[in-house]
Amino acid sequence: MNGIDRSSSILREHFEEHRTKLSRSELAVAEHLVKMPIDVLIFRSAEEIAAETGTSDATVIRTAKRLGFSGLPELKRVSGRVMARTISTSERLEQRFRATGDDLEKVATQMFATAREVLTSTEEQMDGAVLASAISIVEEADTVWCIGMGTAEVEARHCAIALSRAGVRTRCSSASGFTLANELIDLRPADVIVMFHAVRETAEFKLIVRQLGDIGCKVILVCGVQLRAKYADKVSAILTCIGSPSKLASWSIGAIVIADLLAYGVAVRNQQQATDAKKRLADLRDQALGND
Structure with a gap:
């Protein structure tokens, strides 16, 4: 992770396995996700990824599913596991500071969005x-x-x-x-x-x-x-x-x-x-x- 390859090898594997099933817009999203550093990816919402790729948030969510995940939250969670294992908690906190910035109104929006994501993902797992x-x-x-x-x-x-x-x-x-x-x-x-x-x-x-x-x-x-x-x-x-x-x-x-x-x-x-x-x-x- 330290400056060598910050992208997700797991995500690349999913991409290579499923790329032939993707539409043109889904391929654009998938290639963008694969190139994105993990410490950036885990903070990105579907809306932000859509804006960066000129697609829609529905396309982003659909792409995550086409790549073999239940949705974008699982894609980020699985991709981020290697970071949790290899980077200290203090380094992860520093990454969080860089990703969110210090605009508290913006941070609040991100935190509420993530809380909704946590609840939605937990509900999806409920049997x-x-x-x-x-x-x-x-x-x-x-x-x-x-x-x-x-x-x-x-x-x-x-x-x-x-x-x-x-x-x-x-x-x-x-x-x-x-x-x-x-x-x-x-x-x-x-x-x-x-x-x-x-x-x-x-x-x-x-x-x-x-x-x-x-x-x-x-x-x-x-x-x-x-x-x-x-x-x-x-x-x-x-x-x-x-x-x-x-x-x-x-x-x-x-x-x-x-x-x-x-x-x-x-x-x-x-x-x-x-x-x-x-x-x-x-x-x-x-x-x-x-x-x-």
């Missing part, structure tokens, strides 16, 4: 049958443990709060190492784990999933596409969140929505339980404020 299965697993649990691995503490805590308000008994942890081991002593086979993990596989993550399987707990994994491929047969259900290679919007956006879907799904199926939980919460709040 209704898997979601329904995950909700059923939560319904049957004695206690639902919401565990946030690495940076995913906020998502796990949000999920635990949302489920508790639907009448589900929950526990939450963002601990690691020996501390997490001490907390998991209380696990029982009738418990369910909802585990949030935003990044790549780690030794600790592998160990925990294996240990949970040994205990007999069912595991719902909320993760990205790479972990989904590796753990499809190792957990009870996988719900996929899509991040953005530009990092202008957080993976957490999709994860929070998935947590809300789980909680609301349980509430809809168990409306009296959810209503009773809301009433208890309101009573406790009144007591805490001295309004009883």
Whole structure:
């Protein structure tokens, strides 16, 4: 990447495989994408690429699909993986500064657009049958443990709060190492784990999933596409969140929505339980404020 070849070899491979299927305008877009440095490509919107190639945003999106991707977000995400592996986080931040500039109004527009992209991509990955299965697993649990691995503490805590308000008994942890081991002593086979993990596989993550399987707990994994491929047969259900290679919007956006879907799904199926939980919460709040 460092000054040698900043374009995407994966994208070039897709281009060579599919180029004969492209129309003239699609070929113009594809050739433009192939030549574009990755650290530029991941910040480009369909509208910007269309303006640069004299085409339309619909043509850009269609070209991404013709090249074998689900759309432009996946094209950027797959192309950007090599950058994530080979460039330090500080260098990526510097690239982000260069790409966005310091016009905060423009930056806000980019960030909102990326957030919409994250949500749209996450929705496209949603499998209704898997979601329904995950909700059923939560319904049957004695206690639902919401565990946030690495940076995913906020998502796990949000999920635990949302489920508790639907009448589900929950526990939450963002601990690691020996501390997490001490907390998991209380696990029982009738418990369910909802585990949030935003990044790549780690030794600790592998160990925990294996240990949970040994205990007999069912595991719902909320993760990205790479972990989904590796753990499809190792957990009870996988719900996929899509991040953005530009990092202008957080993976957490999709994860929070998935947590809300789980909680609301349980509430809809168990409306009296959810209503009773809301009433208890309101009573406790009144007591805490001295309004009883």
